[in-house]
Amino acid sequence: MAADGMAMDPVLSVRNLSLEFVTRRGVLRALNEISFDIARGEVLGVVGESGAGKSLTGTAIIGLIDKPGRLSGGEIWLKGQRIDNIGHDGLRKIRGRRIGMIFQDPLTSLNPLFRVGDQIAETILTHMPVSKAEARTRALALLTEVGIPAPESRIDAYPHEFSGGMRQRVVIALALAAEPDLIIADEPTTALDVSVQAQIITLLKRLCRTRGTSVMLITHDMGVIAETADRVAVMYAGRIVEIGPVADVIRHPKHPYATGLMGAIPALGAKVQRLTQITGAMPRLNAIPAGCAFRPRCTVAIGKCAEAVPPLVPVGATSARCWLHDAQVERSTSHG
Amino acid sequence: MFAFAIRSLAQGVLVLVTVAFIAFSMFRFVGDPVVNMLGQEATQQDRQELTERLGLNDPWPIQFVRFLGDAAQGEFGVSYRQGRKVSDLIKERLPATLELAVLSAIFATGLGVLLGVYAAINRTGFVSNVIMTTSLIGVSLPTFLIGIGLIYIFAVELRWLPSFGRGEVVRLGWWSTGLLTESGRKSLILPVLTLGFFQLTLIMRLVRAEMLEVMRADFIRFARARGIADRAIELRHALRNTLIPVVTIAGLQLGSVIAFAIVTETVFQWPGLGALFVNAVQFADVPVMSAYLMFVAAVFVIVNLTVDLLYFILDPRLRSGRRVAKGH
Numbered sequence: 001m002a003a004d005g006m007a008m009d010p011v012l013s014v015r016n017l018s019l020e021f022v023t024r025r026g027v028l029r030a031l032n033e034i035s036f037d038i039a040r041g042e043v044l045g046v047v048g049e050s051g052a053g054k055s056l057t058g059t060a061i062i063g064l065i066d067k068p069g070r071l072s073g074g075e076i077w078l079k080g081q082r083i084d085n086i087g088h089d090g091l092r093k094i095r096g097r098r099i100g101m102i103f104q105d106p107l108t109s110l111n112p113l114f115r116v117g118d119q120i121a122e123t124i125l126t127h128m129p130v131s132k133a134e135a136r137t138r139a140l141a142l143l144t145e146v147g148i149p150a151p152e153s154r155i156d157a158y159p160h161e162f163s164g165g166m167r168q169r170v171v172i173a174l175a176l177a178a179e180p181d182l183i184i185a186d187e188p189t190t191a192l193d194v195s196v197q198a199q200i201i202t203l204l205k206r207l208c209r210t211r212g213t214s215v216m217l218i219t220h221d222m223g224v225i226a227e228t229a230d231r232v233a234v235m236y237a238g239r240i241v242e243i244g245p246v247a248d249v250i251r252h253p254k255h256p257y258a259t260g261l262m263g264a265i266p267a268l269g270a271k272v273q274r275l276t277q278i279t280g281a282m283p284r285l286n287a288i289p290a291g292c293a294f295r296p297r298c299t300v301a302i303g304k305c306a307e308a309v310p311p312l313v314p315v316g317a318t319s320a321r322c323w324l325h326d327a328q329v330e331r332s333t334s335h336g
Numbered sequence: 337m338f339a340f341a342i343r344s345l346a347q348g349v350l351v352l353v354t355v356a357f358i359a360f361s362m363f364r365f366v367g368d369p370v371v372n373m374l375g376q377e378a379t380q381q382d383r384q385e386l387t388e389r390l391g392l393n394d395p396w397p398i399q400f401v402r403f404l405g406d407a408a409q410g411e412f413g414v415s416y417r418q419g420r421k422v423s424d425l426i427k428e429r430l431p432a433t434l435e436l437a438v439l440s441a442i443f444a445t446g447l448g449v450l451l452g453v454y455a456a457i458n459r460t461g462f463v464s465n466v467i468m469t470t471s472l473i474g475v476s477l478p479t480f481l482i483g484i485g486l487i488y489i490f491a492v493e494l495r496w497l498p499s500f501g502r503g504e505v506v507r508l509g510w511w512s513t514g515l516l517t518e519s520g521r522k523s524l525i526l527p528v529l530t531l532g533f534f535q536l537t538l539i540m541r542l543v544r545a546e547m548l549e550v551m552r553a554d555f556i557r558f559a560r561a562r563g564i565a566d567r568a569i570e571l572r573h574a575l576r577n578t579l580i581p582v583v584t585i586a587g588l589q590l591g592s593v594i595a596f597a598i599v600t601e602t603v604f605q606w607p608g609l610g611a612l613f614v615n616a617v618q619f620a621d622v623p624v625m626s627a628y629l630m631f632v633a634a635v636f637v638i639v640n641l642t643v644d645l646l647y648f649i650l651d652p653r654l655r656s657g658r659r660v661a662k663g664h
């Protein structure tokens with residue numbers, strides 16, 4: 001990959017990951033040869049429409065795929081250790097300890113019957129050899145760090161006594177409790193008020209920067225990606241169609257789908273009559289067309305697009321999965 | 337919470353007064369107590385005297401208030417048939433019924449929760465399937481049939497356990513208990529199993545269904561993502577959330593176990609309140625019937641109050657309505 005110059009040893013390395021759902025009516029392939037790296041301290045944004053496989057990728061990395069889903073190929077490496085084949089108990093020791101997770105809805109992420117301090121302390125005690133008193137002290141420090149006002153009294157409060165934004169802060173404290181190397185944040189701000197969203201993203205970014213924690217930020221909010229991410233992966237129908245540094249993907253997207261996505265971002269101040277719209281909808285898993293999955297909606301499709309799935313090839317600063325670029329490469333090489 | 341407790345209490349009292357009114361009306365509609373008490377040889381004068389003495393010439397609201405006052409003190413008059421005070425009869429029979437019902441309830445809820453949790457955690461295992469199939473039998477077979485079946489197996493064929501009665505009982509003050517003698521304990525086993533079996537299967541199926549539901553909740557997924565051990569997730573996080581709806585049903589079931597032990601008591605000739613009531617119905621013994629009605633109502637009211645208070649212990653969301661404002 002083009003952007004691999006930035007780190008010798010990625011924190012997370014996903015190689016050709018595929019995931020299938022075995023159903024009565026056949027096997028559905030939900031993820032197809034997903035490959036990417038996340039370097040230490042890096043924020044990788046993952047964008048795409050609902051159903052593109054963003055959340056599924058995050059869930060697969062942390063090993064929480066429910067049946068009938070199953071990994072059907074590929075490897076996941078965490079700091080040089082392969083983690084996709086280490087079994088239930090091995091994974092459990094990695095979850096929370098080395099990979100923290102933040103879910104979309106803070107209102108339902110916390111157990112309503114337990115005090116927030118106890119839930120944080122529980123996570124710490126599960127993963128670290130500390131005393132109960134020590135765990136509580138750490139929980140208090142975490143609550144302070146995520147900006148809960150009057151943490152000394154709030155530590156013994158129940159989740160329902162917090163607002164949505166405050167609860168998401170608690171969830172962030174929980175995800176960071178055992179000092180993980182990587183945080184997978186699955187749409188962490190979608191369920192929040194717009195005014196609170198920015199605060200939460202800023203907080204997450206600051207905490208991860210000071211700790212050197214890498215972040216996989218799953219969202220469909222390009223604004224959040226633009227502000228927060230170092231690199232961005234664009235997903236479509238279970239594949240990564242473009243991946244590269246965030247500035248390049250936003251300003252010069254190479255894949256027609258990415259181009260369409262960027263065109264759909266309203267810019268402040270710019271006088272635009274209409275935002276670009278990608279016509280049609282993403283195909284269902286059981287009806288993905290042969291060749292490039294985006295072809296039916298693509299305005300610049302060529303004959304080859306119907307024949308084969310394009311490979312992910314470097315195009316300038318980013319990599320894209322599109323025959324247009326491959327054709328150009330071919331043409332230029334055959335002429336030269 | 338205090339206001340809530342007061343409100344529940346007030347509702348309970350309202351229920352009791354309503355039931356008391358029904359119990360009171362029974363005296364007016366089921367037979368004539370004067371005829372019942374005096375028999376055929378009495379003169380007109382005897383009748384008038386007794387009517388006056390029983391206060392039956394007063395207007396009914398005054399009679400009702402008097403009935404309420406007496407009932408509050410546990411006095412329901414004299415049994416038509418046995419000629420003894422109803423309060424004494426009840427006092428005599430209460431220990432047998434309570435012992436049976438409480439043990440059944442402990443058996444049913446204890447084992448029911450245990451098996452329900454097991455069946456929910458090991459959803460597809462062989463043992464779980466056996467449990468679930470057996471529970472279907474428990475839910476669908478009528479209590480008297482289970483009782484008779486148990487008597488046939490354990491009393492008639494195997495001769496391990498007695499088929500009727502309480503065995504030897506020990507008196508502790510006015511209370512009599514069968515728990516202190518071997519024959520008393522042996523006599524308890526079959527009735528307890530019979531009375532508790534239906535509740536056991538019901539609670540078990542309920543716990544299993546609720547727990548499977550809770551295990552799909554987001555906070556369980558998040559707990560997994562935090563790396564919490566499976567056992568801790570199942571027994572701490574999921575079970576406690578499961579218990580909230582279960583407490584309601586189990587509480588109401590407990591009430592009905594105490595109140596409607598009639599069938600089991602009849603099958604096993606258990607000298608409890610149920611048997612007393614069945615006899616009273618046969619002889620139109622209105623004071624005993626109305627006392628039993630009040631007793632059942634009181635049991636349900638007390639159980640409901642307890643359930644309401646248990647909610648507060650289990651669910652913090654109810655406890656701290658006032659502090660919510662601070663969080664926003």
